[in-house]
Amino acid sequence: MITPIKLNLYLIRRFTMWLLVTGAAFSLLIFLGDFLDMLKLASKFNQGNLQAAYFTVLRFPFLLIDLMPFIMLFATVFCLLSLSESRELVVVRAAGLSVWQFILPLLVFTLLLGCVVLAFLDPIGTTSYQKFRQIENQLRPNMPSLDISGSGLWLRELSPAGDRILHATRIVDEKKLLLEQTNYLIYDPGGNLSKRVRAQKATLVEGEWVFENAQIHDMSGDITEHDRLRLGTASEITDLQEHFRHPNALSVWALPQYIATAGEAGIDTNSHRVRLYTMLTLPFMLMAMVLVAASFSLPTGRLLSGGRTIGYSILFGFLLFIFGEFVAKLSELNILPILLASLAPPLIATLLATTLLLEAEDG
Numbered sequence: 001m002i003t004p005i006k007l008n009l010y011l012i013r014r015f016t017m018w019l020l021v022t023g024a025a026f027s028l029l030i031f032l033g034d035f036l037d038m039l040k041l042a043s044k045f046n047q048g049n050l051q052a053a054y055f056t057v058l059r060f061p062f063l064l065i066d067l068m069p070f071i072m073l074f075a076t077v078f079c080l081l082s083l084s085e086s087r088e089l090v091v092v093r094a095a096g097l098s099v100w101q102f103i104l105p106l107l108v109f110t111l112l113l114g115c116v117v118l119a120f121l122d123p124i125g126t127t128s129y130q131k132f133r134q135i136e137n138q139l140r141p142n143m144p145s146l147d148i149s150g151s152g153l154w155l156r157e158l159s160p161a162g163d164r165i166l167h168a169t170r171i172v173d174e175k176k177l178l179l180e181q182t183n184y185l186i187y188d189p190g191g192n193l194s195k196r197v198r199a200q201k202a203t204l205v206e207g208e209w210v211f212e213n214a215q216i217h218d219m220s221g222d223i224t225e226h227d228r229l230r231l232g233t234a235s236e237i238t239d240l241q242e243h244f245r246h247p248n249a250l251s252v253w254a255l256p257q258y259i260a261t262a263g264e265a266g267i268d269t270n271s272h273r274v275r276l277y278t279m280l281t282l283p284f285m286l287m288a289m290v291l292v293a294a295s296f297s298l299p300t301g302r303l304l305s306g307g308r309t310i311g312y313s314i315l316f317g318f319l320l321f322i323f324g325e326f327v328a329k330l331s332e333l334n335i336l337p338i339l340l341a342s343l344a345p346p347l348i349a350t351l352l353a354t355t356l357l358l359e360a361e362d363g
Contacts, residue, residue: 004101011083012109014079015076015109018079019079021075022071022074022078023064026074027064030063030067031056035053035056041055045139047139055135058129058132061128062125062248064121064125068117068282069285069289070289070317072110072286073289074293076106076290076293080293080294089102099294103294107290107291110287110290111284114283118279118280118283122252125251126248126249126254130246130250153166153179154167155168157233162187162188162189162194163191164184164185164186164187165185165187166179166185166202167185168181168182168183168202169182180201181200182200182201183198184209186231194218194219195216197216197229199214199215199229200212204233207232208231209233210230212228213227214227247271247275255275259276270334277338277341277343278324278328281343287346288346288350288353291349292313292320292349292353294357295356296309296356320348323348327345328342
């Protein structure tokens with residue numbers, strides 16, 4: 001007689017095999033699809049095919065994490081369908097085990113796998129995606145470098161006429177590029193500091209920094225005051241939010257610190273908090289996908305055919321993805337609480353899948 005431990009290990013082994021096969025198939029599709037996009041980006045900046053492939057490799061771990069729920073969904077469907085076709089599930093049921101007893105080891109394995117993804121794959125993916133963003137910014141002309149620290153906003157503009165560094169204690173309006181308590185350091189072509197502009201407020205208007213109540217400090221010691229001072233800049237900035245650290249470039253471990261620091265500087269961190277909570281609920285989303293796949297796969301032979309099982313699984317997974325994106329956008333706009341928006345997709349999927357399983361298995 002097969003012991004429950006041996007049965008659980010066997011189910012996990014079969015599930016892992018299908019997970020690897022499905023993951024390999026999705027990885028190939030991800031790589032080929034993203035490579036075509038990166039070819040367009042590389043050609044735009046006169047880069048070759050090898051550089052486009054390098055961009056794809058840098059983006060690949062991040063894209064793989066985003067598609068993990070779909071990989072889990074299809075792997076579970078194929079695993080349970082194969083067990084049904086080989087009559088192994090019939091033997092398991094004949095031994096007196098309920099559907100919940102042989103689904104439980106798959107759920108536990110999925111939960112552990114989700115934790116591994118958060119602990120190891122997410123830092124790798126965010127680091128490589130951040131590298132891609134840095135290379136992309138370097139390829140764009142007149143693209144300033146921007147960073148956020150505990151002291152506020154730091155913006156560096158590179159120019160043959162001399163670099164310039166802008167420091168602002170607080171950001172009043174990201175869209176209008178309105179900054180408070182600013183210091184603007186102007187360097188000559190040799191890299192020596194030539195002037196420093198201190199102002200209560202600064203904003204970027206039509207390619208010029210406009211400083212209000214400004215003081216110009218020369219290196220000779222002279223100080224001149226201006227109610228309104230305009231200085232030209234070559235920086236191509238239209239929205240500060242576009243130049244902040246992208247949420248996808250920060251791991252789940254780095255996001256809390258960045259959210260706290262950026263929040264103190266007056267930066268809207270809704271998109272970063274949405275990313276944080278979404279990643280924290282990833283293990284539960286993966287478990288929900290296993291339940292969804294089981295709800296369509298296990299009744300096969302009595303309610304659904306194999307083709308319909310796959311079709312309904314694809315449809316439900318797609319609808320769940322659209323719903324997750326929709327509530328995430330609502331939370332970014334402060335329409336829904338972020339925690340609720342992050343928990344809603346896995347919770348709803350779990351409840352619906354559990355209801356279908358109870359209806360199909362227990363009547």
